[in-house]
Amino acid sequence: MSTLTRRELLQCVGASGLVAAGCSDDPVAPVADAATSDLGGGADAGFDAGADAGAVVTDAGTDAARDIPRADAETRSGIFLHGVASGDPLADAVILWTRVTLPEGMTGDVAVTWELSRTVDFAAVAAMGTFTTNAARDYTVKVDATALAAGTTFYYRFRANGMTSPVGRTRTAGTGAVDRLRLAVVSCASMAHGFFHTYRALAGRLDLDAVVHLGDYIYEYGSGDYGTLRGYDPPTEIRSLADYRRRHAHYKRDADLRAAHQQHPFITVWDDHEFADNSWEGGAQKHDPATEGAWADRKAAAEQAYFEWMPIREQQGDRRIYRRLQFGSLVDLVMIDSRIWGRQLQTVGMNPPFNDPARTLLGAAQEQWFLGQIMTSTARWKLVGQQVMMGQLPQFLNTDAWDGYPAARSRFFALLRTMMVNDVVVLTGDIHSSWAMDLTETPTDTAAYDPATGRGSLAVEFVTPAITSPGFPPGVVTNAANALLPSNRHMKYWDLVRRGYVILDVTPTRLQGAFFHYEHGATFAPEAATDTFSAAWSTVPGRNHLERDTMAAAARADAPAAAPAESA
């Protein structure tokens, strides 16, 4: 999502209370009354944490701003400075990742050995190998460790030039009658807006099977352009392959992020900020070919750095990221790319042909694949991991989301209805706020949909809050919520302010999404902060409808031992 300045917000909010198409691509802009009454008279600062933190840090972009303790301070030495990571667990394979930092002046190939064990002391090695890296891949190491036991926790480490990496911990997917799956769901980590307490919290949740990251893992801005609490390396907006690599490297120097990667496999998709703000297949709102070069070159650079630096499995050598991960008969996790692959331009003038059947969010090939996956899945739960909100928010005409591509959404909903596909759960990021909702074709139609019983609901959606990226200033929110909730009958829950994460707890008889949040402002400080449980919603097989729970599902008692913390 983009930076929406106060000025832009006020320009976007018309007297009708609607947001003009194309204006709202950040947290959905609230209705006019709320916006003007709560933002009016404030400082003319950006509509972001610089304003809602209550104190603007002025030295962003300097080295001093980069040296804030704990999360950024970098006192480690050696060649594995960016930690270890794993991802895309299959029943018999998992991606293992690290990166080698050579001493100044050294170049050439580096042979990196890896080993994997069922025990943290590596008493018995279950698999091992050697991977040669070099400058052509920015000295990243990515191994697809195969022929592994299913549903098993493994520890792994790398060695090169006489040095050993931190130990990572990962887990393969189960097969057959998997009785429980616990996933964390996260998105949107603007480093300039705070500290990654969510990543630290997830590192401590040892009972997770995986972390699902729905994008905006990095942000492309220059220091001070969007948020001021931490500066970036490089300090300017990233455009070239070297820039994207440096930004990924900067993120993986964050100790909280490294800790989360160290303890859990990640399943990731990119959103726009891994490229440029409000990007699509053919360009980006914040990319000007006249001054910034060809979009195809920038897109290719961003994709290359992403595949080098993220623990994602290459699908077909063509940079597609849509893929399916299976967890026995319990879950099919279908990851799709609603941002880049096949996406058409978000807005076409002020009167876009929203309902043009040819208008596509996923592109024809990906959409066909996606609908086929959903239609043919035999898993109890069909999870869809993706970027932009699917549920309707008609007050806002948020054309960055599925609301801007209604024909594509209708095709998906029609498939669920006509093929009687049950137990589909959409997981969403991007919008820097928390939502839980029923998915139904016409939420306003009282004959077609009953929010009390769920009659007419086809699926459910959980939207995870940002890790750090800004939602709305708190003052705006009460009015917006009061104005919107009654007219959005399918919306069960929202929190437009707080940062945090969702824990998805899945069993054959129930699926629950639990929201955990930090008090507003907690993520602005480097000091450790504690999240609290906010709300939980669940559904049961065949209902396609959310009901409120009073508490989050209990942690798993038999969580495997943590990988030992990195030494300083």
Ligand SMILES: [Fe+2]
């Ligand atoms: Fe974001």
